[in-house]
Amino acid sequence: MPLITYREAVRHALAEELERDPQVVVMGEEVAQFNGAYKVTEGLLAKFGPNRIVDTPISEAGFIGMGIGASMLGVRPVMELMFWSFYSVAFDQILNNAANVRYMSGGQINCPIVIRGPANGGTNVGATHSHTPENVLANHPGIKVVVPATAYDAKGLLKSAIRDNDPVFFLENTILYGDKGEVPTEEYLIPLGLADVKRTGTDLTIVTYGRCVIHSLAAAAILEQAHAVSVEVVDLRTIRPLDINTVLKSVAKNHRVLIVEEQKPFASVGSQLAYMIQREAFDELDGPIHRLATIDAPAMYSPPVETEQLPNPHRIIKAALAAVA
Amino acid sequence: MSKKLTAIAENQPAATAPRPPHAQAPINARLSQEEKIELHRKMVRIRRFEERSLRAYQGKKIGGFLHLYIGQEAVAVGCCSLMGKHDHVITAYRDHGHAIAVGMDPKPLMAELYGKITGCSKGKGGSMHYFDPSRNFWGGHGIVGGQIPLGVGLAYGVKYQGHKGAAMAFMGDGAVNQGAVHEAYNLASLWKLPVVFVIENNGYSMGTSQARSSAGQLAKRAEGYDMPWGQCNGHDVYEVRACMDKFLTLARETNQPSTVEIDTYRYRGHSVADPDNTYRSKQEVEEYRKTKDPIQVFQEQLIKEGVLDEATIEKIDLEARAEADHAADFAEASPYPTPDDIQKDVYWEADHPAQRKSQGRLFFD
Ligand SMILES: Cc1ncc(C[n+]2csc(CCOP(=O)(O)OP(=O)(O)O)c2C)c(N)n1
Numbered sequence: 106m107p108l109i110t111y112r113e114a115v116r117h118a119l120a121e122e123l124e125r126d127p128q129v130v131v132m133g134e135e136v137a138q139f140n141g142a143y144k145v146t147e148g149l150l151a152k153f154g155p156n157r158i159v160d161t162p163i164s165e166a167g168f169i170g171m172g173i174g175a176s177m178l179g180v181r182p183v184m185e186l187m188f189w190s191f192y193s194v195a196f197d198q199i200l201n202n203a204a205n206v207r208y209m210s211g212g213q214i215n216c217p218i219v220i221r222g223p224a225n226g227g228t229n230v231g232a233t234h235s236h237t238p239e240n241v242l243a244n245h246p247g248i249k250v251v252v253p254a255t256a257y258d259a260k261g262l263l264k265s266a267i268r269d270n271d272p273v274f275f276l277e278n279t280i281l282y283g284d285k286g287e288v289p290t291e292e293y294l295i296p297l298g299l300a301d302v303k304r305t306g307t308d309l310t311i312v313t314y315g316r317c318v319i320h321s322l323a324a325a326a327i328l329e330q331a332h333a334v335s336v337e338v339v340d341l342r343t344i345r346p347l348d349i350n351t352v353l354k355s356v357a358k359n360h361r362v363l364i365v366e367e368q369k370p371f372a373s374v375g376s377q378l379a380y381m382i383q384r385e386a387f388d389e390l391d392g393p394i395h396r397l398a399t400i401d402a403p404a405m406y407s408p409p410v411e412t413e414q415l416p417n418p419h420r421i422i423k424a425a426l427a428a429v430a
Numbered sequence: 431m432s433k434k435l436t437a438i439a440e441n442q443p444a445a446t447a448p449r450p451p452h453a454q455a456p457i458n459a460r461l462s463q464e465e466k467i468e469l470h471r472k473m474v475r476i477r478r479f480e481e482r483s484l485r486a487y488q489g490k491k492i493g494g495f496l497h498l499y500i501g502q503e504a505v506a507v508g509c510c511s512l513m514g515k516h517d518h519v520i521t522a523y524r525d526h527g528h529a530i531a532v533g534m535d536p537k538p539l540m541a542e543l544y545g546k547i548t549g550c551s552k553g554k555g556g557s558m559h560y561f562d563p564s565r566n567f568w569g570g571h572g573i574v575g576g577q578i579p580l581g582v583g584l585a586y587g588v589k590y591q592g593h594k595g596a597a598m599a600f601m602g603d604g605a606v607n608q609g610a611v612h613e614a615y616n617l618a619s620l621w622k623l624p625v626v627f628v629i630e631n632n633g634y635s636m637g638t639s640q641a642r643s644s645a646g647q648l649a650k651r652a653e654g655y656d657m658p659w660g661q662c663n664g665h666d667v668y669e670v671r672a673c674m675d676k677f678l679t680l681a682r683e684t685n686q687p688s689t690v691e692i693d694t695y696r697y698r699g700h701s702v703a704d705p706d707n708t709y710r711s712k713q714e715v716e717e718y719r720k721t722k723d724p725i726q727v728f729q730e731q732l733i734k735e736g737v738l739d740e741a742t743i744e745k746i747d748l749e750a751r752a753e754a755d756h757a758a759d760f761a762e763a764s765p766y767p768t769p770d771d772i773q774k775d776v777y778w779e780a781d782h783p784a785q786r787k788s789q790g791r792l793f794f795d
């Protein structure tokens with residue numbers, strides 16, 4: 106299988122779906138002529154032309170609202186947010202209009218829109234540019250939330266997201282864009298709502314998603330070698346719908362759980378997971394559910410300290426040892 | 431404080447040239463007698479529907495807000511009477527008039543107010559959230575100004591899908607100060623999208639007069655976005671049609687967006703919860719009712735034209751009252767949704783289980 110980057114995987118998914126369905130359009134700031142702020146959309150303008158690949162003004166509420174309106178008529182816009190952090194200025198459009206319009210119309214309308222872009226800390230850009238809003242988004246019934254960790258997952262999930270008839274919010278990661286992974290040349294889809302066990306193990310289940318999957322795998326290798334702890338890593342891949350069954354199966358096998366997430370702790374994705382695990386697998390637990398999250402403060406600029414604010418392999422190892430103690 | 435202190439006639443391009451009477455505008459001159467009567471009938475039906483809904487509200491049959499359109503009927507009826515197959519409408523929460531104007535049946539509209547499963551939104555939307563995509567009516571939106579980017583999206587969809595049509599995006603005079611509206615103006619003009627932004631200027635946003643909330647003439651802000659604009663008297667359905675026809679044609683034929691400010695007036699409080707005694711005088715309301723009532727104005731016009739007579743007027747009114755009563759009876763007799771309905775109509779996929787492709791839990795407890 107060819108090795109391609111996460112960035113290329115996203116781009117290939119866009120290109121294939123643009124090719125397949127004339128209703129798909131890609132829009133966002135700098136996606137066309139500039140080739141994408143993070144070069145995800147590089148070459149798409151040349152291939153598909155300005156009618157399908159559209160540069161927008163810096164006007165998130167306007168163009169995202171416009172995309173939602175167009176999706177009500179059956180256009181399938183894939184809107185790029187340069188950073189998911191900028192969702193706050195389009196909050197009303199995203200979470201009142203896209204999330205609610207189906208419900209308030211008694212099911213007469215659906216919005217097949219995808220909003221995608223990076224949502225991560227770790228790049229020393231300070232608090233305004235480092236939001237990870239998957240918990241805020243997933244709090245809204247009516248929408249779906251996807252956070253892929255690898256090139257393979259990013260491609261298969263994005264293709265499914267574009268074909269989905271509900272609004273899907275797709276959260277990528279600038280630090281992962283350059284990571285390479287094996288991606289088949291044949292077409293494939295990964296259904297939303299299906300977790301993936303990225304590593305099997307017998308002592309501890311780590312439930313995680315996004316870049317923390319990569320950190321957890323690195324930590325697991327060290328835990329195995331240096332501490333003789335066998336770790337299973339469950340990658341959620343999709344936050345909503347949520348594949349809780351795969352999580353519970355792993356918990357039932359290993360009886361100890363650590364949740365790792367790049368999230369502020371209060372009312373995070375992990376909070377929801379911890380609630381569900383204790384509610385549905387209480388008797389399987391040999392100890393309290395542990396969680397490692399972002400240290401609870403706005404994102405720190407100072408480069409070496411921001412690394413410590415976020416989950417990283419060394420913090421995960423410490424948390425894992427506490428969880429199996 | 432009275433309304434409309436800022437409307438300056440000389441800023442209005444259309445006002446400088448002498449205009450023919452609106453009845454003779456081609457779009458009106460070619461109406462058949464029956465079509466003229468239908469315009470009148472729609473306005474009367476809206477008014478009777480809303481009066482009936484107010485009684486139901488006072489009888490505690492309806493919860494939440496009820497924003498009445500009484501006094502503004504000529505705007506929705508005039509605008510929506512111009513709709514073709516690929517024209518679309520979206521508006522704010524004061525949406526009963528638009529719903530009836532696009533042809534929705536009053537029964538499910540009343541049932542929606544009662545919170546019944548037979549409501550147009552199955553009791554999930556309420557007064558502010560009427561929808562009927564089959565009639566190109568896209569709501570009914572509760573956040574002031576939030577529907578305007580969606581309206582631009584409808585125009586984008588029409589153009590992208592290669593149809594000849596236009597979207598009308600309605601808002602109040604208060605909504606023009608929302609950022610989303612300005613973003614929408616810019617996108618529409620930048621990308622030449624076939625949308626007409628319609629400002630229904632009733633002089634007040636809740637209890638704040640236009641003079642206390644907005645600098646400059648409202649529609650003129652379009653100039654900043656290089657869009658043409660117009661202003662017209664919304665008490666005269668002929669004038670609304672003549673003015674809107676021009677801008678809708680511009681949009682359909684040339685993808686040129688525009689803004690039209692339509693002067694109108696609401697007789698009732700902002701919502702039925704508004705005691706309406708702090709920000710305007712009773713005399714002001716009375717003056718409008720007496721001299722500018724859109725139904726009265728048009729009725730007199732049609733009598734002059736020999737299209738309507740007293741007997742027909744009486745018959746139309748009785749039918750409209752009966753229709754509103756039947757709608758209330760229908761609403762009353764309809765069942766409420768059940769708790770089982772709460773989680774329906776949330777996800778398209780959950781509502782179409784046979785076609786579902788995703789896995790995992792969509793709902794949580
Ligand atoms: C974003 C937002 N802010 C405030 C409100 C509360 N509110 C509802 S209607 C309204 C007045 C709007 O006036 P206008 O736009 O003139 O419309 P009208 O009611 O006159 O039809 C206000 C303040 C709201 N619904 N949404």
Ligand SMILES: [Mg+2]
Nearest residue numbers: 602603634635
């Ligand atoms: Mg107003």
